[in-house]
Amino acid sequence: MDWHLLGLSFITVFLSELGDKSQLAAIALSGSSRSPRMVFLGTSAALLLASFLGVLIGHETAQFLPTRVVKLVAAIGFVILAVRLLWPRTESSEIEPS
Amino acid sequence: MPVQLTSSPVKLNPLSLEDPLPPSQESTFIPAEAFEQATNPLSPLLKVFGTTFLTVFLAELGDKTQLTTLLMSAESNAPWVVFLGAGAALVTTSFLGVWVGQWIASRVSPKTLETGAGMMLLVIAALLLWDVVGG
Numbered sequence: 001m002d003w004h005l006l007g008l009s010f011i012t013v014f015l016s017e018l019g020d021k022s023q024l025a026a027i028a029l030s031g032s033s034r035s036p037r038m039v040f041l042g043t044s045a046a047l048l049l050a051s052f053l054g055v056l057i058g059h060e061t062a063q064f065l066p067t068r069v070v071k072l073v074a075a076i077g078f079v080i081l082a083v084r085l086l087w088p089r090t091e092s093s094e095i096e097p098s
Numbered sequence: 099m100p101v102q103l104t105s106s107p108v109k110l111n112p113l114s115l116e117d118p119l120p121p122s123q124e125s126t127f128i129p130a131e132a133f134e135q136a137t138n139p140l141s142p143l144l145k146v147f148g149t150t151f152l153t154v155f156l157a158e159l160g161d162k163t164q165l166t167t168l169l170m171s172a173e174s175n176a177p178w179v180v181f182l183g184a185g186a187a188l189v190t191t192s193f194l195g196v197w198v199g200q201w202i203a204s205r206v207s208p209k210t211l212e213t214g215a216g217m218m219l220l221v222i223a224a225l226l227l228w229d230v231v232g233g
Contacts, residue, residue, distance in 0.1 A: 001179065002174075002176050002179050005170075005174055005176060005179045005180065005183070006179050006182060006183045007183065008170075008183070009167070009170055009179070009180045009182075009183030009184050009187070010183035010184070010186055010187045011187075012166055012170070012187075013166060013167065013183065013184040013187035013188060014187035014190060014191060016166060017187060017188060017191040018191060018194075020161075020191075021157050021158075021161070021222050021225055021226065022154050022157060022158050022161075022191075022192065022195075023191050023192065023194070023195040024195070024218055024221070024222055025150075025153065025154055025157070025195075025218075025219070025222055026154075026191075026192045026195025026196050026199065027195045027196075027198050027199040027202070027218065028199065028214075028215040028216075028218040028219050028222075029146075029150055029199070029215070029219075030195065030196040030199030030200055030203075031199035031200065031202050031203040031206075031211050031214075031215050032199075032203075032211055032212050032215040032216075033146055034142075034146075035142070035143050035146050036196050036199065036200050038143050038144075038146040038147045038150065039146060039147075039150050039196055039199075040192060040193060040196040041147055041150075042146065042147045042148070042149070042150025042151040042154065043150055043151075043154045043192035043195065043196070044188065044189045044192050044193075045147075045151055046150070046151045046152075046153075046154035046155035046158060047154065047155075047158055047185075047188035047189070047191075047192060048185050048188060048189070049155060050155055050158040050159055050161075051167045051181060051184045051185060051188060052181060052185075053159070054167040054171070055167060055171045055177045055178070055180060055181045055184075067159070068230045070156050070159050071156070071157065071159075071226045071227075071229050071230050072226075072227070072230050073156055074153055074156035074157040074159075074226055075157075075223040075224075075226035075227050075230070076223075077149075077152060077153040077156065078153055078157070078219045078220070078222045078223040078226065079219075079220065079223045081149065081153065081219050082215075082216045082217070082218075082219035082220045082223065083216075085212045085213075085215050085216035085219065086212070086213060086216035086217075088212075
């Protein structure tokens with residue numbers, strides 16, 4: 001086991017990921033969700049799979065994936081989540097006493 | 099973890115308006131959400147997992163962390179060591195994120211929290227769109 005490389009990759013990724021989009025998403029989603037454990041599992045699984053694909057496909061990822069399209073879809077997803085939080089659906093107002 | 103009781107959805111029996119039930123029976127009414135979770139406990143959890151997974155995964159694909167990881171794994175001859183280090187770092191940062199979120203949730207009112215979280219998600223969407231436009 002190359003401990004130097006292990007430590008180097010841990011520190012590099014840890015520092016570049018601190019305060020990054022996915023961590024902000026984890027903060028926002030866990031604060032507003034009732035099941036923070038699922039948010040943790042969801043973000044961890046997503047990040048692991050993304051870096052797994054990075055290692056697996058290696059150099060070809062950049063040409064392999066239409067990064068812009070993927071990011072656009074992700075942006076739309078975040079907007080939907082934000083809208084659902086900022087303007088809760090009529091479901092919740094139905095239950096409120098009139 | 100604080101349970102948010104934004105709306106206590108105690109659904110009253112519509113019959114009880116005309117025909118009040120004895121108190122012993124009235125106390126057996128279950129809040130609608132608790133009932134939903136009891137009948138199908140997995141689906142709301144899976145929904146949280148699914149939406150979190152999908153959005154974060156898509157946002158992270160082709161992001162700088164992934165680029166760092168693949169650069170390092172290409173330079174070294176031990177890609178799995180890089181994956182192990184990167185994976186441990188990513189799990190740690192997402193744990194810290196969830197922990198900070200819970201910490202904020204414990205001292206801010208649910209309404210403020212929802213507004214703040216919504217704003218934060220919009221900022222993330224804007225950052226992603228910035229990436230799309232910029233390159």
